[in-house]
Amino acid sequence: MKKNSRTFFLNVDYKIYICFGIMLIASLLLLIYQFTRHVDCENAKFLVHADEYVINRVVEFQDNTEGAKSWEWDFGDSTAVDKRQITFHKYKKPGDYIIKLKINGNCVHEKPITITSISQETGYLPMIISPTVVTVGENVQFDAVKEGGESWEWSFGETSNTDALGKTPNYKFKSVGDKKITLIVNGDIEHTAVKTIYVAPKTITAKQKIDIKSYEFEKPHVAFSLPRGEAQKDPMVDMLQYIPVSPRTKSKKDSVIAEKKAPEISNEQFQLLLNQVAAQAKTKDDFKDYLCGNFEIPVVINDQKLMPFDQFCQNLMGKKIKISALRLNKNSKNCIQNISIQYKVKKMMIWMKE
Numbered sequence: 176m177k178k179n180s181r182t183f184f185l186n187v188d189y190k191i192y193i194c195f196g197i198m199l200i201a202s203l204l205l206l207i208y209q210f211t212r213h214v215d216c217e218n219a220k221f222l223v224h225a226d227e228y229v230i231n232r233v234v235e236f237q238d239n240t241e242g243a244k245s246w247e248w249d250f251g252d253s254t255a256v257d258k259r260q261i262t263f264h265k266y267k268k269p270g271d272y273i274i275k276l277k278i279n280g281n282c283v284h285e286k287p288i289t290i291t292s293i294s295q296e297t298g299y300l301p302m303i304i305s306p307t308v309v310t311v312g313e314n315v316q317f318d319a320v321k322e323g324g325e326s327w328e329w330s331f332g333e334t335s336n337t338d339a340l341g342k343t344p345n346y347k348f349k350s351v352g353d354k355k356i357t358l359i360v361n362g363d364i365e366h367t368a369v370k371t372i373y374v375a376p377k378t379i380t381a382k383q384k385i386d387i388k389s390y391e392f393e394k395p396h397v398a399f400s401l402p403r404g405e406a407q408k409d410p411m412v413d414m415l416q417y418i419p420v421s422p423r424t425k426s427k428k429d430s431v432i433a434e435k436k437a438p439e440i441s442n443e444q445f446q447l448l449l450n451q452v453a454a455q456a457k458t459k460d461d462f463k464d465y466l467c468g469n470f471e472i473p474v475v476i477n478d479q480k481l482m483p484f485d486q487f488c489q490n491l492m493g494k495k496i497k498i499s500a501l502r503l504n505k506n507s508k509n510c511i512q513n514i515s516i517q518y519k520v521k522k523m524m525i526w527m528k529e
Contacts, residue, residue, distance in 0.1 A: 218240075219276070220240050221237065221238040221276050221286075222524055223286055229290065230265075233264075234263065234264050234266070235262075235263055237261045237262075238276060238278065240282075242279075243278045245278070247280075248262060251275070251288075271288070271290075272289075273288075274287075300366050300368055301319055301366065302319065305317045307372050308375060309372060311375070313348070315345065321361075323361070324360045326361055326362060327340060329341075335448055335457070335465075348374040352373070354373075356369070364451060369456060438465065440465050442502070446498050449496075450498070452492060453491045459485050459489075466484065469510070470484050470485040471484065472514065474513070475515045477517055477529065484514065495520065497521070500515075501514070501517075
């Protein structure tokens with residue numbers, strides 16, 4: 176006699192159904208817990224902000240990551256871990272620190288920070304003390320006023336390089352015209368002091384006064400005229416017909432003039448000039464000698480964008496930039512042909528690539 180299949184599950188103990196139900200409910204609760212605590216580790220959003228990254232100054236830390244429920248801040252200076260979403264911290268010693276944030280006990284993110292011992296904004300901008308009008312070739316003394324200043328970089332407007340170091344340098348100008356003097360204190364390019372002075376030509380004075388009474392005025396043309404008489408043949412005319420004419424010789428070319436080359440500039444010096452362009456202390460015209468006057472050379476930006484150099488300089492002005500890599504390609508005349516650069520721009524207190 177065949178067994179009825181409809182009565183097969185009737186023989187299963189009801190406790191098994193209860194166990195399966197409990198396991199299903201527990202799995203659903205675990206899934207819901209994991210879903211509510213899920214964080215996209217690749218898109219964590221946390222900020223580190225301070226007016227100045229100086230010792231004994233407050234630095235603010237804040238996390239805005241979507242789905243974050245717990246936080247563990249490690250400030251990198253061996254202090255206790257902070258578990259608040261928004262917190263504050265002071266560093267006691269200058270140096271480079273790595274800030275680590277663990278979100279929901281899973282995602283770990285790091286950010287570097289540099290703490291200095293010198294305030295870059297102490298008091299006021301640097302002040303340049305010098306005369307407003309000087310003479311070419313004259314020894315001119317400059318002085319600087321800046322509270323907390325320890326290093327001084329002067330550029331006197333005749334070259335794009337740093338012309339002097341020190342608080343009170345002396346300089347002799349070699350050409351006339353308006354000269355833009357720039358001063359960078361403690362390496363703070365964002366607070367560059369600028370002053371324009373005029374270099375006047377050297378005045379030439381007479382060694383002795385001219386006595387007008389002893390001056391002999393020009394004689395009338397009659398005094399230089401020849402006496403009247405019959406025209407005579409010049410004896411040189413007859414003499415020249417007996418002088419042999421030497422054959423023409425091929426003129427030798429002068430020695431080859433040395434080829435003019437562009438001045439030498441290193442990647443570090445070029446990077447410093449670009450930082451000064453961003454701080455609006457330099458313009459594209461300060462690169463003229465190194466580019467041999469060609470402002471249309473291509474600039475490859477972060478391996479993604481391509482634009483001419485003059486547009487690149489205009490794009491940098493007024494921004495806070497941090498250059499990580501720079502490569503200059505030059506031709507046989509030392510002229511820069513193209514530039515490859517990697518840099519970031521500070522926007523909303525975050526460094527990001529353009």
